[in-house]
Amino acid sequence: MYIEKVKIKNFKCFEDWFEVALNEGVNIIVGNNEAGKSTLLEAIHLCLTGVLNGKYLRNELSPYLFNRNIERAYLESIGTKNPLQPPDIQIELYLAGDKDALEELRGNKNSEKNDKLSGLLFSIEFDKKYDGPYTELLKTKDINSIPLEFYQVQWFEFSRQAATARTVPLKSALIDSTSTRVQSGSDMYISRIVREFLDEKERVAVSQAHRKLKDAFKKDSHVDAINKRLAQAAKISRKNVSISVDMSSHNAWENSLMTYIEDVPFHYIGKGEQCIVKTRLALSSKKNSEATVLLIEEPENHLSHSKLNQLISDISTDNSGKQVIITTHSSFVANKLGLDHLILLREARVTRIKGLNASDFFHKLPGYDTLRLVLAKKSILVEGDCDELVIQRAYKDANGGKLPIEDEIDVISVGTAFLRFLELAKALKIPVVVATDNDGNVDRLKKKYTDHEGIDHIKICYDAEIDTGDLVIGDKAFNYNTLEPKLLKANSLKLFNTLFGTDHTLDNLHKYMLGRKTECALTIFSSDTKINYPQYILDAIAK
Known part of the structure; x- marks a missing residue:
């Protein structure tokens, strides 16, 4: 299964409806700064996971998610004879591929009202149950920003069934080497390695070794002395207080392990190397439970020419069945992965080289002049x-x-x-x-x-x-x-x-x-x- 088409309405730089068709395999999104490349990746990831910037969006609503022109037009209409309705954000992913899996997602809960289509809808919209309070607020004309207190986040399949992270058939991994935020890479990737390569006997052995570490920690004379002092400190609590290692869940050992690259913690290695490791791990997984859509933000950042060549080689020779969507400014990336996969994005307008009459000419160019x-x-x-x-x-x-x-x-x-x-x-x-x-x-x-x-x-x-x-x-x-x-x-x-x-x-x-x-x-x-x-x-x- 793969994403055949993406439609976005009013999300960040996309004013009204934006639409782009995608290839089943590799897609290369090229555009200038502020063209919407990163926003497109964010929208796809959001519709597949409910997560934006590492946090569930339901708890992180912001007026800055809305297109500025749409927001401005709405606010300027407040106090006029015909105020505009509160704006909404819609993200739709139209899916193709596995017919049996698509059947469960089929329905007309999409902007095209076509019940033969399968896909997912993520929306941020005004909740009608607040019509009364909103009407009273309108009378005051005291609306200076989008009234998010009256909004709801909804996540649906086109079949009108509620979507959840568990039920969404596609999983995505967003890899952004430009980000300075640590994306819990160590825990996530070591857990993946454990799940894929260790059998049950080996898991038990690691768990027992981890428990022994806890016991050794508690028995250490310095820790024991600190715990006795804490127990005597009545001001902290009337109950016994001590410090130890977290063993609150059966898989606590997984969460406390750290990935090392050449004896350096994963989140301390260079961002270029992080990008390569994350991408290779995502591509190496054959399980349906792992990422089937790989979103890569400007892989050329933080990578030398040779490292970038390695990464692009991994992607171009990949046969894992992943759908890869890459944003780039690099002609090298575009040429290596093929101009047939090139999607040109500019001011929310999109075209493909292969859709032009001059397609053959641009295929013979090195690619640099096109970009x-x-x-x-x-x-x-x-x-x-x-x-x-x-x-x-x-x-x-x-x-x-x-x-x-x-x-x-x-x-x-x-x-x-x-x-x-x-x-x-x-x-x-x-x-x-x-x-x-x-x-x-x-x-x-x-x-x-x-x-x-x-x-x-x-x-x-x-x-x-x-x-x-x-x-x-x-x-x-x-x-x-x-x-x-x-x-x-x-x-x-x-x-x-x-x-x-x-x-x-x-x-x-x-x-x-x-x-x-x-x-x-x-x-x-x-x-x-x-x-x-x-x-x-x-x-x-x-x-």
């Missing part, structure tokens, strides 16, 4: 490295010495693949500027980008004027409508001869710049001398 486009606040697409250097310098000159990347603007060289990158930008509504040559045919350029006209987050910049001249190189007419001649046109012959340390005529300088494109672009980028830029370049870098 750059998704992760940047804004991108400027150019044809080659020379264009990239000139755009960077133009931006720097116009913005007090700051490079574009300092303002979260990435200048990406894409060759002639502008349309493929624009398809991705259109799907995710990524702000993108194309800075391109007109190559002497403006009409062809306009036709090429017809499908992107009027899209407010996509801008196409080019020089609308076609330049001509008499220069011929070999048997081919010189193209006056590329970056280098446009730059020369915007400046003087004397300035560029000084810049490059040459003494050329106009035609010879055109030939020089054509034959040394990269060298000239590097000189422009690194020179103390500022130059003028064609208008289309200035349009491309405008904020």
Whole structure:
């Protein structure tokens, strides 16, 4: 059994309904900071366990769980003629796989009202039994935050049966190497090792050894002396007081054991190593009682390249039947696990590489440029490295010495693949500027980008004027409508001869710049001398 689809409403960064389909095996969630990657993992884990940040949510309700825009709209409506209903949070997991197990979860308690679906619903919503007190509170208009005292937490199967940690057929493990909070890793993992590898005879032997430790502790002369003093201290209690080892439950020995890695307690080892150990233990378990959904938050954090390679190798060769959902910023992780598994998330919008017409193209890319486009606040697409250097310098000159990347603007060289990158930008509504040559045919350029006209987050910049001249190189007419001649046109012959340390005529300088494109672009980028830029370049870098 696995999670086929997730739907989230009003939870943290997700405003109204958000939906994402998942693969049965590996899923790689890529997105910028604040895109909702961590929130997606939290929501899945919450719906499978009832736990958020290591605590049962029923006892930890907070207004900060609600989407801020939804909360603001609700509070602003208080005191108006038609106040909004108190907002709710809904998390739905649609399950697929084992038909027999799914039958028990089948029903219409889901937002789609489809009784043929199987899954789980976790909700935080207003409790109707408080209609009276809430109505009285509304009259006072004294509501400054979501009135959580009137809310209830509900956990259901789609069949309308109450869900519990025991009855939920999927178990999840959330592994977050970025967290500084110790997640009871030692006790949980040593217990798992004991359950899986020790037989009953060995369990009894360990239990008896633990009991002997208790007896030895009590008989120690120092402990005995302390207990006698405690017994004489009437101010503490009228009953006998002593200190000992906890043996209050039959498995107390399990809870008091500590996991060691190379003689170092588990929670003291590096977070990267913790991540690897936790992941391997979760993957190694074949039992249905253990985690069947593995949620991993940015595994590249705290891991060296070699350690990350080990971890990704473990995941990619895993045959335990786990569903793995990973969030990452790393192109290495994306490439290693396969772009077929890549889910691109941006501002609660989601798309997949394999769902694009340009899918084959992106599969052949190393992956880095794809992630750059998704992760940047804004991108400027150019044809080659020379264009990239000139755009960077133009931006720097116009913005007090700051490079574009300092303002979260990435200048990406894409060759002639502008349309493929624009398809991705259109799907995710990524702000993108194309800075391109007109190559002497403006009409062809306009036709090429017809499908992107009027899209407010996509801008196409080019020089609308076609330049001509008499220069011929070999048997081919010189193209006056590329970056280098446009730059020369915007400046003087004397300035560029000084810049490059040459003494050329106009035609010879055109030939020089054509034959040394990269060298000239590097000189422009690194020179103390500022130059003028064609208008289309200035349009491309405008904020």
